[in-house]
Amino acid sequence: MTFSTAPYITRGRVDSDGRLAEASEPLASLQASCGGVSGGALAVPELREIVSKAKAYGLKLSRPFNALGDDSRITGWAEATPTEDGGCELGILRWHAEPLGSSEADSQVAHVRRELNRAFPEFSARLDASQNILTSHSSAPDLVSLARRIMQRPGRPWTDYLRVTTSTNDQPLHWRLLDGAPVEVEGSARRWTAWLDPLGTIEPGAGGFVLTLMSDEVMTPPAVDEEAGSELLPSLGEELAPALRRPINRVIAHAETIRTKLAGPLADIYAGYAGDMVDAGEHLLALIEDIADLEGVETAGFKVELDRIDLGEAARQACGILGSRAQERSIALVPPPPGEHQWARGEFRRVLQILINLIGNAIAYSPEESQVWVRLDREGREASVTVADQGRGLSEAEQLRVFDKFERLGRSGDGGSGLGLYISSRLARALEGTLTVESAPGQGARFRLLLPAFD
Amino acid sequence: MAFMTGLRAPIPPDPTEHPLRVALARGDALRARSGPALQHLLATQEHSLINEAVVAQVGGMVRDLAHQLIEQVSISDREPAQDRLIEGLVAIDGLRAHCQALALEWRLAVRLETEMAVDPVLTPLLQSLVADTDPGVGSLAMAALTAQARFAQAQRRMQLPLAELSAELFHAVMLAAREVLAGNCKDWEQAEARLRAAYDEGAGRLSLFARLVSVATGIPAPMPPIEDAGVALWLSTMAGRSGEPRDRTACAVADPSLGRLLLTLRAVGVAPADAERQALRAQPDAVLPRGLHDVGTREAAQWLAAAQK
Numbered sequence: 001m002t003f004s005t006a007p008y009i010t011r012g013r014v015d016s017d018g019r020l021a022e023a024s025e026p027l028a029s030l031q032a033s034c035g036g037v038s039g040g041a042l043a044v045p046e047l048r049e050i051v052s053k054a055k056a057y058g059l060k061l062s063r064p065f066n067a068l069g070d071d072s073r074i075t076g077w078a079e080a081t082p083t084e085d086g087g088c089e090l091g092i093l094r095w096h097a098e099p100l101g102s103s104e105a106d107s108q109v110a111h112v113r114r115e116l117n118r119a120f121p122e123f124s125a126r127l128d129a130s131q132n133i134l135t136s137h138s139s140a141p142d143l144v145s146l147a148r149r150i151m152q153r154p155g156r157p158w159t160d161y162l163r164v165t166t167s168t169n170d171q172p173l174h175w176r177l178l179d180g181a182p183v184e185v186e187g188s189a190r191r192w193t194a195w196l197d198p199l200g201t202i203e204p205g206a207g208g209f210v211l212t213l214m215s216d217e218v219m220t221p222p223a224v225d226e227e228a229g230s231e232l233l234p235s236l237g238e239e240l241a242p243a244l245r246r247p248i249n250r251v252i253a254h255a256e257t258i259r260t261k262l263a264g265p266l267a268d269i270y271a272g273y274a275g276d277m278v279d280a281g282e283h284l285l286a287l288i289e290d291i292a293d294l295e296g297v298e299t300a301g302f303k304v305e306l307d308r309i310d311l312g313e314a315a316r317q318a319c320g321i322l323g324s325r326a327q328e329r330s331i332a333l334v335p336p337p338p339g340e341h342q343w344a345r346g347e348f349r350r351v352l353q354i355l356i357n358l359i360g361n362a363i364a365y366s367p368e369e370s371q372v373w374v375r376l377d378r379e380g381r382e383a384s385v386t387v388a389d390q391g392r393g394l395s396e397a398e399q400l401r402v403f404d405k406f407e408r409l410g411r412s413g414d415g416g417s418g419l420g421l422y423i424s425s426r427l428a429r430a431l432e433g434t435l436t437v438e439s440a441p442g443q444g445a446r447f448r449l450l451l452p453a454f455d
Numbered sequence: 456m457a458f459m460t461g462l463r464a465p466i467p468p469d470p471t472e473h474p475l476r477v478a479l480a481r482g483d484a485l486r487a488r489s490g491p492a493l494q495h496l497l498a499t500q501e502h503s504l505i506n507e508a509v510v511a512q513v514g515g516m517v518r519d520l521a522h523q524l525i526e527q528v529s530i531s532d533r534e535p536a537q538d539r540l541i542e543g544l545v546a547i548d549g550l551r552a553h554c555q556a557l558a559l560e561w562r563l564a565v566r567l568e569t570e571m572a573v574d575p576v577l578t579p580l581l582q583s584l585v586a587d588t589d590p591g592v593g594s595l596a597m598a599a600l601t602a603q604a605r606f607a608q609a610q611r612r613m614q615l616p617l618a619e620l621s622a623e624l625f626h627a628v629m630l631a632a633r634e635v636l637a638g639n640c641k642d643w644e645q646a647e648a649r650l651r652a653a654y655d656e657g658a659g660r661l662s663l664f665a666r667l668v669s670v671a672t673g674i675p676a677p678m679p680p681i682e683d684a685g686v687a688l689w690l691s692t693m694a695g696r697s698g699e700p701r702d703r704t705a706c707a708v709a710d711p712s713l714g715r716l717l718l719t720l721r722a723v724g725v726a727p728a729d730a731e732r733q734a735l736r737a738q739p740d741a742v743l744p745r746g747l748h749d750v751g752t753r754e755a756a757q758w759l760a761a762a763q764k
Contacts, residue, residue, distance in 0.1 A: 053622060053623075054622070056626075057622050057623075057625070057626040057651075058651045059622045059625060059626060059651055059654045059656065060654055060655045060656060060657070061622050061656050061657075062655070062656040062657025062658075062659075062662050062666075063656070063662075064665065064666075064669055075669070077666055077669065079656075079657055093657075093666070094666070094669065094670060176749065176751070267698060269698045270760075
């Protein structure tokens, strides 16, 4: 009967108000990745549930838990023993971290992402029971010619309009064999997957199907053809972004409700899925904002309003906004001291946007316990603000590419779009300034925004 | 004395609330409910969700729980208190279902022993886990083995130790016992505090098996054959890997319609033909429902999730 008193890998103590009063590693880091702070409310959802049950029952509990760390999925086994002061001792018997993107659990994450994408497909069509297309709708520029072909010759099997790459048979196969099939679409360079959702209650498919096409690849924007493209397509920045933000915000809000089990008890694995939906939704939203910004700066009529601004004030504001994110990663963020000014000609809002992008990157790609400095300077007729970090630094080849559109420097899966620095450098140019980088591998990086000084 | 005061109490003015009419209605309702239960008991075959043996086993476990609680307090008139305690325990939905699941699990273990010589305690897979190169797995398997031996002994005696309940059920049992005993005996409060302090969910058999499933890499994927794993480890593996509650999985194994069992096996990733073979091990006489070959693992999981609403 004494088996469960085996040595704990890590321990924690939760006080009577549900705050994690003490925690050793790796529990302390998990608390931070789940959005909690040391000494604040226990933020790991499934551990919180175990602790509150142990307290409510006055019983020692022993249960499995799942959690999402910064870059790993954690499965473990926790024991919670209520204490006399109304708190709870937390002991972790098993702790298993798997990097995201490697395992079976991740195929579940991928599955959820896919489900989310299916809610916002780039192409969807309603099929009848024989898989003939009745209506279709597309929001992707590279599927416009597909939509046109369907419009010209409607009512044929969907497999007539595109090519199922795994099948040599021209006739529609059984829908189960086509569900999830890779397809090629004329006019699109991307690889697509077709999904069929059967409708009808008695026999699946008796009421027809919903066909959705989705692709894992983000569309590469058409090269120079900007004007021709803008005639054909709705503008993402002005028209689509507001329309997309609302449904995605609703998905995030509802998924958040499910994740936190506000509407009632739920199997933990589903709460986990909901958490993934929140993440994927937030990523999607950030992507839309980036793309809308991009469209803004790339439009010929993009204007900035130049004014006398204080780079010191902009830097301090940006640091204030990102302070908590830096704290979560135990990074010391050092803004210019209050009272230090550097006057330049620019648009405050845009400079703030650039600084938030630079400082945000520095925080995201620096090791924990490191420092990020923001400094002001003046060189001749130019005022500058520099963001320096202690990250891994950039090679010369990387420095050449870092401001390119969609450049990720080999990173993936961290929610970035590869647009931030590109947008920032375009903004800097619009402000009649420049954005430069100095770095060497292992030496950290210094991003510097130079603007005309204003005396 | 209670019925005397009942006799002398004023009759309510509303004729529909007349005690005799209330008694008439209650009796009729009871008879109406007992009909289907009797029919079910008489009609069912040997291996099914309810039969006399399962009812007796569940009744025995509940009586044993009541007995353990009464033992904790000093009480002059034990019999009526124990009866009311049993009544209170039987009214806990989750406890009934849990005892039924345990009874069904045990019956299956006994049948596998007689028909296929699978030991209900020490099975080949558990034996290999005890000898695992990872000492953590080995000692956990040993603890699970010991707990399984206790379980076998207890089931043969139709007993269920309080310590084997999950925290939720333990808490519900404490509340039911408090209702009956707190008024009758002075020392209930101390007894409850003692029982709660001694409780350790992690020492229970089901917790040990669940932990073993979560750490042991030596359990074949997607599912080990039932004759290698033994019923206990097999059920815990299926529950752990499918995310379905273990009690529900245990009932699914005894359900002759086999739908839930086949879909759960499929959802865990067992190939259709293998799932049917495993299901027939548990229910040799059952008629397999058709169509499993058309069902994908994703679909199986979706159907299970939808059926739980």
